[in-house]
Amino acid sequence: MATAELVLGLLHNGPAHGYDVKRGHDAWFPDSRPLAFGQVYTTLSRLERDGLVEVVDRGSEGGPERTVYALTPQGREHLAHWLAEPIQPALGAVDEMVRKVVATIRTGEDASAFLARQRSSHLRRIRELKAVESDSDSSSWLVRDYMALHLDADLRWLDNALDRITEQKETSR
Structure with missing residues (x-):
């Protein structure tokens, strides 16, 4: 699964923190396996490391600290490229x-x-x-x-x- 690209897609409409990304994924795919929080934060860290997202705010709003992420121009370009490419059929895959x-x-x-x-x-x-x-x-x-x-x-x-x-x-x- 292209989790990184889905996270970029979920950030497309504006900055969000990990909880919102997870909630957005689960709303987009309600009958699929929910995205684990650990996977969200690991993916966001990797995307930040790769320059595809950036931290735009850190706040607690009366609760735990929440880091807000936004797409970088490079992240928007990566997402656009991913969305434009067709998927290769899974030839030889046996479930x-x-x-x-x-x-x-x-x-x-x-x-x-x-x-x-x-x-x-x-x-x-x-x-x-x-x-x-x-x-x-x-x-x-x-x-x-x-x-x-x-x-x-x-x-x-x-x-x-x-x-x-x-x-x-x-x-x-």
């Missing part, structure tokens, strides 16, 4: 689900049962994503659509895998 199916087959376990359980899990997650009311002023619906469509593609793969496993069992009899 955990595929690894489990292969391991289930290779160890002689019941792959059909695993595929059925995985399919149910995917269907449940798609229902959860579709049950959330969309925020009219947010892009979170884009994230949910992306996740649901990827889960749908996984379902097609699961069905295809089950068909092939069933065919192989029938031909080996």
Whole structure:
């Protein structure tokens, strides 16, 4: 994940402290894993070291000290370049689900049962994503659509895998 570039994007509209960056990330991606505070502050430190953000204020406002960061011109340029570049498809990447199916087959376990359980899990997650009311002023619906469509593609793969496993069992009899 391009955490550094996301942090730059979150600072695009103006200076913010780490708590606001974390909260902004979690609002942009409400159905994803929340960004850890430690990751936010580590990323901000690296971005500052690299000259992409700068500290513009330190204050406590009656609580713990908060450091406010802003994009530098170099940070704006880096963000613009990142946003303009297409993502390379993850060729050859195999996710955990595929690894489990292969391991289930290779160890002689019941792959059909695993595929059925995985399919149910995917269907449940798609229902959860579709049950959330969309925020009219947010892009979170884009994230949910992306996740649901990827889960749908996984379902097609699961069905295809089950068909092939069933065919192989029938031909080996």
